Amino acid sequence: MRSVLVSFSVGLVFGVGLLLAGMTQPKKVVAFLDPLNGWDPSLGLVMVGAIAVHFLAYRLVPRLSSPLFDRRGWSLPTRRDVDARLVAGAALFGAGWALGGYCPGPALAAFTSGAGATLTFTGSMLVGMWGFSLWEASRAVR
């Protein structure tokens, strides 16, 4: 139950951060990526603010024997290899991000406005994730 409350609170604060930062407005995202139509550096400052805080939090990890609420241990990524799948996935994501002006977090927060464009993007993103998991499952069976 506690992890559910923590996750909900993290999602809520994350969402408020996205709204305050302006990242739920696709025009600000596109105006960062496309400097030729008047550059809006806001997205860069969002990354700076987020990384400045989170980088410090990571300094605490080696000093803790386990997460404060989950004594079973850390569930953090350990891979360090760079493969084609990583680069191809990032490239596809970047193209979609620029074309739609949304990444997954802002899409999940902004579709609640009921705007047709946001609903279209978010629905399509969920279909893409679902289709990918079906494809992966079918590959695992073979």
Added chain:
Amino acid sequence: MTIDTLSFTPVASLLGGALIGLAASGMLLLEGRIAGISGILGGLFTPRAGDIAWRVAFVLGLVVAGLGGSWLFPETVAVETVRAPWMLVVAGLLVGVGTRLGNGCTSGHGVCGLSRMSPRSLVSVVAFMTVGAVVATAVGQWVGGGA
């Protein structure tokens, strides 16, 4: 290239970013997990017992924040001069497939990965920022600026 000073929101974006970093830090230090949105959401399509409730709760938190924003400050979720519907369909599919294939998006690789100084995340961020800039600039030249 000129900075669009009317649109630029340095203070709000820095503060909003700090809140995002705080949220990710809560997930890290309390639960030992990465606050990667595409990973948390995508995991719901391959559900495992005991691994569902926290994912749903996180997504609900984001959705509730969005609902509050749409209700109290509708300008925060404004969609101005929208891309054509077919572009949004293609964009959504690319983001859905790409983030799952590449194991992360702006939150997991961008915020969390760069803070951890993960080489995989650095490569991912450089790749999606570069392709994003090329595609946004090309579409901007083709159909005009703005989303």
